[in-house]
Amino acid sequence: MKLSLKTSAIKSFGKTDENDIKSLEKVLNIRFPNDYKDFLLKTNGGSILNDNTNEIVLKNIGKIINIDILYGVNTENSCFDIEYWTKKYIDDLFEKTVIIGDSLQNGFIVMICDGNNDGVYYYDDSYYFDESNDENNVYIISNNFTEFLDMIVKR
Known part of the structure; x- marks a missing residue:
């Protein structure tokens, strides 16, 4: 599936290539997933325009998050790198999970790629929401990356 992305809502972190992505996967x-690789090749992540298009409702708890950053590969600032954040929190993440961004509420956007629970989720590691606790602080956003991107970027 090819992503046809209007990137005006994303201030790109520059370029990456397939070799960098394959290296990160390793x-x-x-x-x-292919749609996420395509996104990285087109934008390498970036900061999201801070307006109402960056709002996402977490359906299972009825709360709003605001997407702030979608991380990239080998960016000039390690604070914007997928590898940096995923390695920093690796012991707290489910297997086959990668941190792909963050929100203005100080939580992370994570993607699970295990074949069973695939999708994009909100990881409320700071317990911003009253509903979050040690047993439950991960909330589904979408079943795939394209669906997630459709929520925050006008095509």
Whole structure:
């Protein structure tokens, strides 16, 4: 599936290439879905325009998050790198999970790529929401990356 992305809502972190993405997949022992790889090749992540288009409702708890950053590969600032954040929180993440961004509420956007629970989720590691606790602080956003991107970027 090819992504046809209008990138005006994303301030790109520059360029990456297929070799960098394959290297990251190897380091993290994960295989990214094609739509996510296509996104990285087109934008390498970036900061999201802070307006109402960056709002996402977490349906299972009825709360709103605001997408702030979608991380990239080998960016000039490690704070914007998928590898940096995923390795930093690796012990707290489910297997085959990668941190792909963050929100203004200080939580992370994560993607699970295990074949059973695939999708994009909100990881409320700071317990911003009253509903979050040690047993439950991960909330589904979408079943795939394209669906997630459709929520925050006008095509």
